[in-house]
Amino acid sequence: ENNGLGLNQYEVYSPAFHTNNKNEVSLESKLHDALEKEEFEVFYQPKVDIKSNKIVGVEALLRWNNDTHNNVSPAIFIPIAEQIGLIDKIGEWVLNKTCEHFKILEKKYPKKLEVSVNFSPRQFNDKLLEQKIFKILADNYFNPHYLEIELTESLLVKNPSLAVKKLNKLKSAGLKIAIDDFGKGYSSLGYLQHFNFDTLKIDRDFIKNIDANYKNASIVRCLIQMAHQLNLKVVAEGVETPGELNFLANNDCDFFQGYLFSRPIAFDQLIDLINLRNS
Numbered sequence: 001e002n003n004g005l006g007l008n009q010y011e012v013y014s015p016a017f018h019t020n021n022k023n024e025v026s027l028e029s030k031l032h033d034a035l036e037k038e039e040f041e042v043f044y045q046p047k048v049d050i051k052s053n054k055i056v057g058v059e060a061l062l063r064w065n066n067d068t069h070n071n072v073s074p075a076i077f078i079p080i081a082e083q084i085g086l087i088d089k090i091g092e093w094v095l096n097k098t099c100e101h102f103k104i105l106e107k108k109y110p111k112k113l114e115v116s117v118n119f120s121p122r123q124f125n126d127k128l129l130e131q132k133i134f135k136i137l138a139d140n141y142f143n144p145h146y147l148e149i150e151l152t153e154s155l156l157v158k159n160p161s162l163a164v165k166k167l168n169k170l171k172s173a174g175l176k177i178a179i180d181d182f183g184k185g186y187s188s189l190g191y192l193q194h195f196n197f198d199t200l201k202i203d204r205d206f207i208k209n210i211d212a213n214y215k216n217a218s219i220v221r222c223l224i225q226m227a228h229q230l231n232l233k234v235v236a237e238g239v240e241t242p243g244e245l246n247f248l249a250n251n252d253c254d255f256f257q258g259y260l261f262s263r264p265i266a267f268d269q270l271i272d273l274i275n276l277r278n279s
């Protein structure tokens with residue numbers, strides 16, 4: 001059954017769904033109240049320029065704490081939110097909150113940073129998506145040039161021509177588009193052929209042990225070169241070791257994210273980190 005979920009998300013979701021049904025049901029009902037109870041929080045993970053080692057942007061990553069489950073992974077609850085029809089509301093909340101945070105950050109730290117927000121397949125299929133995004137940006141006086149949306153490959157499968165139209169509308173308003181988890185899904189190269197992305201994010205699976213794993217090394221070297229020839233910037237996801245970072249620096253990768261530099265952190269911590277590392 002094609003339920004519109006990304007393959008990797010579905011893989012993460014399905015074991016729990018089938019083996020621990022009770023728990024899923026209670027998560028599901030808790031998710032219905034999560035917005036109202038203000039249980040969500042937006043965390044941020046820095047995106048770092050490999051050459052200067054400065055923070056140039058952040059990725060917004062949703063966190064959920066409720067009275068019985070601490071820190072439920074978005075890899076678990078986002079697919080549930082999609083299935084029960086809550087993802088649009090949650091997505092709007094995330095974008096709003098992110099805009100609010102960045103208005104605060106702007107006052108404390110005048111150099112502009114780019115912020116990336118994840119959109120899941122269901123959200124992307126929302127007919128009113130563009131209008132909703134534009135409205136939230138306008139309401140918050142947020143310059144669209146500083147917003148990047150991250151999409152996974154799988155979401156573009158269903159209706160490519162509609163997806164192209166949507167992406168072009170978003171791009172003509174100034175937003176940037178990243179293809180997330182690149183290499184993990186199907187027909188990756190076809191996507192590069194048909195869509196005008198700005199950024200390619202190489203999945204962590206390929207970054208892992210890249211300094212020791214010659215297969216990963218070859219794949220990533222080629223991906224970086226190809227992306228650059230197509231005029232895309234490259235972000236390496238999930239960089240954990242100096243060896244991995246070294247390899248990426250030596251092979252012309254543009255940006256990296258990963259525990260090596262910082263885990264995703266709360267907004268207040270982000271401000272401290274920016275003041276510490278970017279000054």
Ligand code: C2E
Nearest residue numbers: 061062074075078094118119120238239240257258259264
């Ligand atoms: P993603 O967009 O690919 O985000 C990267 C994930 O990798 C994040 O997991 C991040 O915490 C994790 N990560 C970052 N650096 C490292 C590292 O060095 N090592 C390892 N092992 N992991 C690292 P997280 O925050 O659990 O999010 C999982 C996924 O949930 C995201 O994958 C994204 O697809 C989805 N997601 C998160 N927030 C949102 C949201 O607001 N909306 C939507 N639609 N999806 C979201």
Ligand code: MG
Nearest residue numbers: 059118150180
């Ligand atoms: Mg992402």
Ligand code: MG
Nearest residue numbers: 180181201237
């Ligand atoms: Mg990713």
Ligand code: MG
Nearest residue numbers: 008152180181
């Ligand atoms: Mg992912």
